[in-house]
Amino acid sequence: MQTKLIKVQPDDNVAIALVDLVQGDRTSLDNEELIILSDVKAKHKITLTDLNVDDEIIMYGVLVGKAVTEIKKGDALTVDNVRHESSPVEKRTARFTWSPPDISKWKDRTFMGYHRPDGQVGTTNVWLFFPLVFCENRNIEILKDVFEKELSIGKVSRQRRLLRNLISGNPSSVADGEEEEGQQTFDNVEVRFITHQGGCGGIRQDSETLARLLAGYIKNPNVAGATVLSLGCQNLQIEILKNAINTIDPNLEKPVLIYEQQQMGTVDDMLNTIIKESFDGIKKANQIQRQPAPISKLKLGLECGGSDGFSGISANPSLGYASDLLAAVGGSPILSEFPELCGVEQELVNRCVNDEDAERFMQLMKAYELAAEAAGSGFDMNPSPGNIKDGLITDAMKSAGAAKKGGTSPIEAILDYGEYVVKPGLNLLCTPGNDVESTTGMVGSGANIVVFTTGLGTPTGNPIAPVLKVSSNTALAQRMSDIIDIDTGAVIRGEKSIPEMGEEILDYVIKVASGEITAKADALNQNDFIPWKRGVSL
Missing domain, CATH: 2.30.130.110 (Archaeosine Trna-guanine Transglycosylase; Chain: A, domain 4)
Incomplete structure (x- = not known):
């Protein structure tokens, strides 16, 4: 029955x-x-x-x-x-004890990653291009066009072939899949590009926050080196970025090429110089080979979006079990989305390993909530229309399920947005609940892979870190098979337990981290990047 x-x-x-x-x-x-x-x-x-x-x-x-x-x-x-209603929290009410899961089959597991001089290990090997200010977005786009066409196998999508055939008057000949044109120049490095709307205007603090985020992307183990474009007169000065990098890592051993347009003459002259020097850096990055590394080197971003009423009983607790396994072997899971922790603060406060972190978590949550209320909003307005339609009718109800992604392990550190993960074990990072802003923030704090649970479906990806989509139900996995990597619908049907599904997720993560499997978001070239401007974003 x-x-x-x-x-x-x-x-x-x-x-x-x-x-x-x-x-x-x-x-x-x-x-x-x-x-x-x-x-x-x-x-x-x-x-x-x-x-x-x-x-x-x-x-x-x-x-x-x-x-x-x-x-x-x-x-x-x-x-x-x-x-919506949630319980108030004022202090730690109990000392936390944890019985970690059995890790006998995981403690010696490795993945094939890119080792960096600072001891971090990447799951990808990326040369990253980005601007310090939106004024340089066009130049980034020009560089993207040049490098992607010349360094990668050109993909002719089904949609491009459809248009070609429409132009030729023969639309019926469209086939599934993609055709390849040309040959890939490098087989061991990827070239990725970021654009954004920040760096000037707004308030100076926005630029400083953006600098910390971009410094985190440079520091991220998935990045081999970076090319940075500056206009020259913007709020986010080159020196601010350098200071942010120095704060995270004063001994950074990665090539970072920085160019200031107002000091370089014509656009053509500047772009020619950038192409020559960046190409040399990319060639050297291509020489880095994957080598075995313990899975304790994984920093796993825990994300959810397009959640439904099943997310909190299938996908999220399954990911939470995978998070516990990783924490138990010395890895670093990262739980974020502070508006979606409303209502479960007491449990999280009690799980903090020290009183200072417990106090900091409460302060960050309170400051965030007060900022939302001052803008005429509040955490109670967090559930989206899609959440509500599929059973998540209050923020606390949504949060109670969302927090399950963080498993049951002790919380080793509380981080504000733009701070970098350095402690093994579960880290809590202050970000909005907005999917892309949160994912962007976790990668900027060091996540070298992200697992993203969803009940309704989302294509979200990231320029430098694989983002794996986990469906809460099988109907979604079948309907949107091109974006879903893992299906936890078997939990709903009673065919698999939470621990069984959690182990499947971690095993899949290791295969993606090793380059054995390509994340669906990467296959779709879904490279989303939205920095949080420290205003109100739920």
């Missing part, structure tokens, strides 16, 4: 519908019959008790909302009868 409902924690007073239910259906949970009082779509929530106005709604063992109307046992929770 198919299971129709699931209760996440024993003391929860709501359950998640695993299948569509209709009014009048009879089912049971915990050996108690339940009559469904209204139509409920899969992924949405049903109350297991009668609720009066202001009664607490408990899910994942935490407060996720309060009733705004009377809700009868067996009825659906909606945006009309529930409001």
